Amino acid sequence: MVDHPVLDLTDAPAEGPQVPAVRMVELTKRYGTLTALNRFSLAIAPGEIVGLLGPNGAGKTTTLRTLLGLLTPSSGTAEIFGIDAWRDPVAAHRHLAFIPGEFAVWPQLTGRQTLDLLGTVWGGYDRAYRDELIERLSLDPSKRGRSYSKGNRQKVAVIAALMTRAPLLVMDEPSSGLDPLITATFQQLLREAKQRGQSILLSSHILSEVEAVCDRVAVLRQGVCVEQGTLAELRHLHATTVEATYVGTPPPLDDVPGVDDAEVGDGVLRLHVTGSPDPLLKALAQAQVTAIQMREPSLEELFHAYYDDRADGA
């Protein structure tokens, strides 16, 4: 077995950095009459970290499994560095490492045996980096699979993926079961991977994690991608909360574009503004404003907005 000496991004196909790490085009997966994933398109550039968000049953795991070639796409295509994931999964998988959300271990193998097995079938791994990861994630690799806790099983999965130094990391709720300290270490490892130029597709429920590490997010709802963009773009699409105090007559807000939910009280006003804040600022300038505070929505608020939309639509 030949170990990979260091990160080897030359392993990616020769077309160069223009070839996206992940390219899904109108990817659709149907089970009978149920459409689990509907015409989902997404591209991830080399070195980019993309978060995949969505409530339970939104189609995140279906997306990842179809991307891995474990499920047949009903229509559309999924490519890893330009290689079709369904037609040539073996070639595609040479460029990616996967962390499942629930790591079913072989009960009779020790952690070290499992790591060695998974590294070997990947085609080799960086042993020094494996040992570093074992150290940083505090794993005892001499225990058998059946005696690992959920968190320790997850650590095995994380190490098995990272130690290959694959140019693309695909993760399905990778930090589920990890304690807060290990989660922080894990996020640091992701940032280091990004610095080395590895691409990451991260499906997660932990919004702070996505917010901390992702460049872009895609939001899935009932198998449909409802939003996609950088966090700044997403925030732009959503209401900013504005709180202002004023003296005298309240500013005229009735016909200001983008303003919603305005509450005018005793010298204080609260409202939400969507889109450009320019009309609002011009309206506020007509009153004697003494203080103003504007707050962008957190990812959690964005998520709630999509989630609540679903409830409204139901």
Added chain:
Amino acid sequence: MTTTSPTTPRPRARTNVARRSPAAVWWRAYRHHLRLTRNAALAWIAGLTALSAGVAVTVEDRVGSEAERQLLESMHDVPAFEALQGRMVEIGTMEGFTLARWGMFGILLAVWAMLAAVSLLRRAEERGHVEPLRAGVLTPRGLLAAAIAALWTWLAVLALAIGASHSALGFDPPTAWALGGAAALLGATFAAAGALASQLAATRGSAVALAGTLLGAALAVRVAAPATTTPDWLWWATPFGWMGFLHPSDASQATVLLALAALAAVLALAALALGRRDLHAGLVGGEEASAPRARRVGGQAGLALRVTAAAAGTWAIIVGVVTAAFGLLTHDFIDAMAGMATMVELGREMFGMALDAPEGMVGATFFFVAVLLAAAAAGQAAAIREEEASWRIEHLLARPVGRTRWLVTRLLVSAAALLAIALAGGVVAWAATRLGGASVALGDALLGAVNVVPVAWLTLGVGVAILGLAPRATAAATYGLVVAAFLLDFVGPFLELPDRVLDASPLRHVAAAPAADVDVAAALVMLAIGAAAALVGVAAFARRDLKEA
């Protein structure tokens, strides 16, 4: 640790939550286990009742003349037949003939009851189904008792089905009900043995191995029983032997029922006594300790070898026990056969076995090994499916391991393991036969072993085809086909089924080598069908979605 002062009110359950009594909770768990086992249990009850009834109604046709009746009656003088079938009493009568068949039906029932108990207890625990149940107010022993009670309930239904159907067919009614009761209690005994093994062993695999060894030992004693000079005491040393004393002429029905009930109760109580243990813990097979110098697994082929080795080892032991038992008795068998030309002729006609020569006995031995190997092959197909159902396969297939390569590797390792089990059985048969005082050439014993491998490979190929086309049915359908093939070959002739139907069983096409020539054409056809089925399975597997359990 916190203490509660007498004045502190205890937290109370919300008033809109109806609290159920422990008995009501247990009853719900019992019904849950009834439901989990319902489909398989009903299939077994229907199958066994129909088979037994089928044998009973055809006996009059089989025994046409007084001469035939006398010939059949004399069979129990030949230890070879009793070793194969169990104790025989008045087999020229409907009762005697049917009861003799239960020597074999009882084994099938025992195997099912044992596997069902292990599946309900250990497998459920490994899959995480036990935790949520035990996290409630159910005690570990309560849960164990619910599982055993559910299996015993189905066995009681079997007793009713056999008792009622056989009485209606003209069986002596007390004997019909005694047969029903004894069959149910035999099943109950091995269900309890499976439950006990599930408490002793820490994994499903080691529980099956433990209970299987127990079952194999009980069977080996029964096989040895007819060869002893004072036969009766050894018959009474094994529950499989007790089943041979149900004929009214023995006047032992009550004793048999009591003995079986007592054994079932003792085993169940032992299981309950050990039932209060840690989750996922046991006395054997659960080495928790760190293994700092554990050897590398190697790649995917290494993993396939590793996960196949344990099951292959268990089957090798079972095959070894059977071949050793038959081998040790060969000398006595052929001695008894000398000068019984009609009996030898009958053996040749009914079983295609030359029972007057050591080579003939090796052939007879490997007929049973063929069935065991086919069951082992079905087990391999089920184990391959389990890698997918547990989703462990994802770790490999998300890496640069192609589906075709993965499945073909598993398939080849399983095929090699089956061949190795057969060859090991051949060596044991040769050594045991010599040890028992008879003589057979090693080459002949190995020929007998290799002769049955195509049946196993055919089963494996068909199992892989099912895995590719209908993955969730893999275990049930493949084991079901093996049982069907066995029954067709072993019971079919008594039911006077048409040859075209009987020929569907591959076991019928296995020549009694080494006494007879290997049927090369039949072997090639089996290998071709097996290979074609495997190809279909691999191709279908490569093109379909992975399917969870």
